[in-house]
Amino acid sequence: MLTGRMMAFPLTITHLWQRAREFFPTQEVVSRLPDKSLHRQTYADFAARCSRLANALKKLGVGPGDRVATLCWNHRQHLEAYYAVPMMGAVVHTLNLRLHPSELLYIAQSAEDSVLIVDRSLWKLYEAFGPKVTSARHVIVVPDAGPAPDGTLDYEALLAAESDEFAWPTLDENDAAMLCYTSGTTGNPKGVLYSHRSTVLHALVSCMTDTLSLRQSDIVLPVVPMFHASAWGLPYSAVLAGAKLVMPGPHLDAVSLLDLMAAEKVTVAAGVPTIWLGILASLDAEPKRWDLASVRSMVIGGSAAPGSMIEGFASRHGLEVTHAWGMTETNPLGTVANVKHSLAGRSPEERLSLRASQGYAVPFVETRHVNDEGSPLPRDGQTFGELEVRGPWVAASYYGGDGADRFTADGWFKTGDVVTLDGDGYMRITDRAKDVIKSGGEWISSVALENALMSHPAVLEAAVFAARHEKWTERPVAAVAFKPGQSATPEELRAHIEGRFAHFWLPDAYVVVAQVPRTSTGKFLKTKLREEHGDMLLSKPAAP
Numbered sequence: 234m235l236t237g238r239m240m241a242f243p244l245t246i247t248h249l250w251q252r253a254r255e256f257f258p259t260q261e262v263v264s265r266l267p268d269k270s271l272h273r274q275t276y277a278d279f280a281a282r283c284s285r286l287a288n289a290l291k292k293l294g295v296g297p298g299d300r301v302a303t304l305c306w307n308h309r310q311h312l313e314a315y316y317a318v319p320m321m322g323a324v325v326h327t328l329n330l331r332l333h334p335s336e337l338l339y340i341a342q343s344a345e346d347s348v349l350i351v352d353r354s355l356w357k358l359y360e361a362f363g364p365k366v367t368s369a370r371h372v373i374v375v376p377d378a379g380p381a382p383d384g385t386l387d388y389e390a391l392l393a394a395e396s397d398e399f400a401w402p403t404l405d406e407n408d409a410a411m412l413c414y415t416s417g418t419t420g421n422p423k424g425v426l427y428s429h430r431s432t433v434l435h436a437l438v439s440c441m442t443d444t445l446s447l448r449q450s451d452i453v454l455p456v457v458p459m460f461h462a463s464a465w466g467l468p469y470s471a472v473l474a475g476a477k478l479v480m481p482g483p484h485l486d487a488v489s490l491l492d493l494m495a496a497e498k499v500t501v502a503a504g505v506p507t508i509w510l511g512i513l514a515s516l517d518a519e520p521k522r523w524d525l526a527s528v529r530s531m532v533i534g535g536s537a538a539p540g541s542m543i544e545g546f547a548s549r550h551g552l553e554v555t556h557a558w559g560m561t562e563t564n565p566l567g568t569v570a571n572v573k574h575s576l577a578g579r580s581p582e583e584r585l586s587l588r589a590s591q592g593y594a595v596p597f598v599e600t601r602h603v604n605d606e607g608s609p610l611p612r613d614g615q616t617f618g619e620l621e622v623r624g625p626w627v628a629a630s631y632y633g634g635d636g637a638d639r640f641t642a643d644g645w646f647k648t649g650d651v652v653t654l655d656g657d658g659y660m661r662i663t664d665r666a667k668d669v670i671k672s673g674g675e676w677i678s679s680v681a682l683e684n685a686l687m688s689h690p691a692v693l694e695a696a697v698f699a700a701r702h703e704k705w706t707e708r709p710v711a712a713v714a715f716k717p718g719q720s721a722t723p724e725e726l727r728a729h730i731e732g733r734f735a736h737f738w739l740p741d742a743y744v745v746v747a748q749v750p751r752t753s754t755g756k757f758l759k760t761k762l763r764e765e766h767g768d769m770l771l772s773k774p775a776a777p
């Protein structure tokens with residue numbers, strides 16, 4: 234046995250906080266309030282306020298492992314809860330404010346939240362479920378839009394009464410830090426517990442040049458909500474890097490975001506494609522209105538970023554998209570679509586196709602795809618199969634033991650995404666397993682069709698779903714939302730995508746919608762489209 238080793242230094246969120254306090258005390262956290270004004274505080278204030286929050290929570294009886302829930306927009310107090318709660322040994326549980334009150338009640342009850350931190354601006358939503366959460370002992374209200382209601386604790390008053398120092402405990406790096414629930418479009422939402430170690434390693438890898446490349450000089454705008462997979466870890470990776478954070482609060486429309494990006498000279502912004510489709514449409518409509526020269530990367534993930542959008546940002550506005558894939562179960566970053574040096578000499582079309590793929594796995598995340606029997610498939614860029622992943626920030630089980638069938642006996646997590654992998658490791662998602670269209674026994678990729686339709690100049694959004702069919706079992710139908718003042722006929726849409734796919738892939742019908750229905754995290758909600766239009770092809774002549 235060799236003697237002599239490195240220290241067993243725990244990887245905890247406390248270290249990120251310590252760095253912010255020690256090395257970047259003047260760095261800023263900017264938060265946009267409901268009245269649209271901007272609030273600025275420094276990392277020194279942030280660090281002191283984390284101690285104050287921990288002191289207050291301790292007096293309220295919060296102990297190790299207790300769940301403290303947040304029902305908040307992205308802002309400085311939410312950031313403080315992201316740090317103070319795990320650093321004191323408790324677990325911060327982010328509630329998704331776009332869920333129905335009955336879902337929020339189910340989630341808060343199942344998590345047994347003991348304290349709820351709620352924005353005053355979300356009080357009506359809280360009232361619809363919060364009083365029924367039997368485990369909740371206290372409600373703390375962030376006074377973002379008026380004073381805390383009677384019977385609740387005012388966040389700012391609580392902090393004002395406390396000290397700037399807290400005796401942070403020494404934690405085990407495998408202690409739970411954060412609890413996030415999956416969006417649960419099928420079945421009940423399931424909880425995923427992030428550990429200190431998974432959060433810190435994920436933040437470190439997010440700072441690598443060849444992943445999201447966060448750095449100290451960055452000004453980071455997490456448009457992705459802090460209730461969606463820890464805002465993709467940005468509140469941790471940005472603080473780790475010592476970057477400035479710009480929090481958008483409740484104002485997530487394209488014009489408000491563009492105003493904020495220009496005013497604060499944002500360098501990196503991150504969100505789901507539906508947000509960026511709106512931003513691209515606004516920029517196309519008024520190309521000279523905003524100066525976005527500071528922006529060096531727009532991280533897009535959560536659902537597939539259409540190639541036409543990536544290309545449109547680059548060619549019309551000089552803006553660079555970084556396409557990434559991840560899941561609540563993966564903390565969430567799994568793959569990033571950067572073009573490898575060895576492929577940089579490819580044609581512009583091939584490079585765009587690489588950037589519009591889901592990319593290759595970040596360090597410590599391993600990927601494979603398997604057939605229905607669980608056997609690994611060839612990495613030939615053609616063969617479809619279910620993606621499985623493993624790594625230090627991939628869930629090994631769900632909170633409370635739900636969904637055990639998603640974990641294989643040999644240590645992989647079954648993602649439910651249907652993908653191809655190519656010889657360079659690039660992954661292409663063709664569908665969620667539950668959204669797969671199988672027509673006459675043949676698979677049709679809804680994602681590929683959507684991306685092609687969204688390259689039509691009049692199309693703002695397109696979602697392709699399976700409609701029942703007497704002869705072929707299922708046929709694709711496209712729901713299309715047009716840009717303001719624009720339209721196209723089904724024949725024009727068909728002509729636009731015709732040459733790119735086998736004939737039997739082309740949608741049988743087009744449904745015009747004002748907006749594609751969305752999930753609580755802003756993804757296209759195809760179950761709703763299937764519910765509403767799934768029978769529209771029945772009793773119609775068979776497709777060619």
Ligand code: AMP
Nearest residue numbers: 416534535536537557558559560561662
């Ligand atoms: P959630 O846990 O709500 O973030 O959902 C995770 C799922 O979102 C993944 O399993 C994918 O189906 C989908 N997803 C995430 N990122 C991408 C992406 N870049 N392209 C396509 N689908 C994505």
